[in-house]
Amino acid sequence: MAVTETLTAERILAATEEVLRRYGPAKATVVDVARALGVSHGSVYRHFRTKAALREAVTERWLERTFVPLAPFVEGSGPADERLTGWLTALFDLKRTKAGGDPELMATFKVLIGENSAVVDRHEERLVEQIARILADGHRAGVFAAPETDFRTTARAVFDATDRFHNPAHAAEWAGPDADAAFAAVVALVRRALRA
Amino acid sequence: MAVTETLTAERILAATEEVLRRYGPAKATVVDVARALGVSHGSVYRHFRTKAALREAVTERWLERTFVPLAPFVEGSGPADERLTGWLTALFDLKRTKAGGDPELMATFKVLIGENSAVVDRHEERLVEQIARILADGHRAGVFAAPETDFRTTARAVFDATDRFHNPAHAAEWAGPDADAAFAAVVALVRRALRA
Structure with missing residues (x-):
């Protein structure tokens, strides 16, 4: 199911926030985010080129x-x-x-x-x-x-x-x-x- | 030398601050303080009945x-x-x-x-x-x-x-x-x- 939805930046960010919340910022990985979305980690990296960029975007979204x-x-x-x-x-x-x-x-x-x-x-x-x-x-x-x-x-x-x-x-x-x-x-x- | 000086509360507090600074608050013990002063830990406990009381007094002295x-x-x-x-x-x-x-x-x-x-x-x-x-x-x-x-x-x-x-x-x-x-x-x- 999840795989057929379009993978937007917003969906990735929402999933990342939940993964960070669940595993903690020290342990959460991009692979965890990809797994939560039912996609490959390559798909996540197409939207956010690095783990740091993804975490920065989550921070911005939260502050927004x-x-x-x-x-x-x-x-x-x-x-x-x-x-x-x-x-x-x-x-x-x-x-x-x-x-x-x-x-x-x-x-x-x-x-x-x-x-x-x-x-x-x-x-x-x-x-x-x-x-x-x-x-x-x-x-x-x-x-x-x-x-x-x-x-x-x-x-x-x-x-x-x-x-x-x-x-x-x-x-x-x-x-x-x-x-x-x-x-x-x-x-x-x-x-x-x-x-x- | 140190043993012959009178063991005042002030001397204990100064030594405790230095011991805390050197070993860190997680590791520093009353025995470390006694050793730094060249006295028994019983002598320290005569001035400060518990380790917590000693740490509290050091905090007060610092804030003072x-x-x-x-x-x-x-x-x-x-x-x-x-x-x-x-x-x-x-x-x-x-x-x-x-x-x-x-x-x-x-x-x-x-x-x-x-x-x-x-x-x-x-x-x-x-x-x-x-x-x-x-x-x-x-x-x-x-x-x-x-x-x-x-x-x-x-x-x-x-x-x-x-x-x-x-x-x-x-x-x-x-x-x-x-x-x-x-x-x-x-x-x-x-x-x-x-x-x-």
């Missing part, structure tokens, strides 16, 4: 999902300060749900993220750009003050100041009883720093 | 050193906003120097910190209290606005917002080319949030 719950706050039409709070809260919720929901997958992606720092850097750049866009909207609307240097620098500072609430290195702290209050206090600090 | 370079900014008489920047910069510099200067010792204390979370919590509480004190001074002097709830909550938010620049989980990022600019941008954001 981050943007789905954030989009309404970037595109949204509400007041920019509330959109920023919404965006930061959605990011924290997403990361926390990921961390709490599937520890094997989270452990896998911690390893992949360590291997693919360029992918992570590009991903963070895009997140920072989204914050910068909300800041610029808010400045136009008179909600946020002018940035001290530029929106990009301030956006990066907002991203870094909330690092404890989205960086997987802190995942173990997110289930703690103080996590929500700590998050709210940092968001309040950030909003106060930005207001016009 | 943090306060030395911070003290001038807590007690200082300069403007509170500059004292806060000085305090945050001194903490970042200290952690960065520790992380860069002696990787074995840093790796050792990462393990000890994981084992002794109550010690770390108390340590963080004291750091947050120092920030709260600077905030209260600054509010009295008209440099900082009144806190939204209380100085303690705002101080914790400042501590959390600068986490990337003092939490050992981020040590690998501190040598990067952007670390200083990123730190300066977060400190600027924090100062803007606090100003009267």
